[in-house]
Amino acid sequence: MAGTGMFPLFLGILLMILSGAFILKILFQGKEGQVKKEASVESSESPIQLILFLGTMVLATAFFNRLGYPLTSFLLLVALLRILGIKRWGQNILISLVTAAGSYFLFVKWLDIPMPKGWIGI
Secondary structure (H helix, E strand, C coil): CEEEEEEHHHHHHHHHHHCCCCCCCCHHHCCHHHHCCCCCCCCCCCCHHHHHHHHHHHHHHHHHHHHHHHHHHHHHHHHHHHHHCCCCHCCCCCCCHHHHHHHHHHHHCCCCCCCCCCCCCC
């Protein structure tokens, strides 16, 4: 009889297998298999980018209860995508809106997980 911990266990094992396969692919592929990045994504692997990323996560955590889950997740995604290099605002907002709405309906509506509503009241 499978207990309640079997699903997370299987997901963890699957994640380790896929991560290992990804690392092996990167090691054996080398430089010749690299794909050119799109013009809309800018790669700047700087310490400033890391500090901005972590600061955004801290701010989102601090304002999570006041702003609520839907607005915080949307604003967090907008900021993180901008920090990570997506410079087109339309693309950034569209990705953030679809992801925030999808995660809201998944967690709040479908799985009935209570999340802070904030001042929006959703």
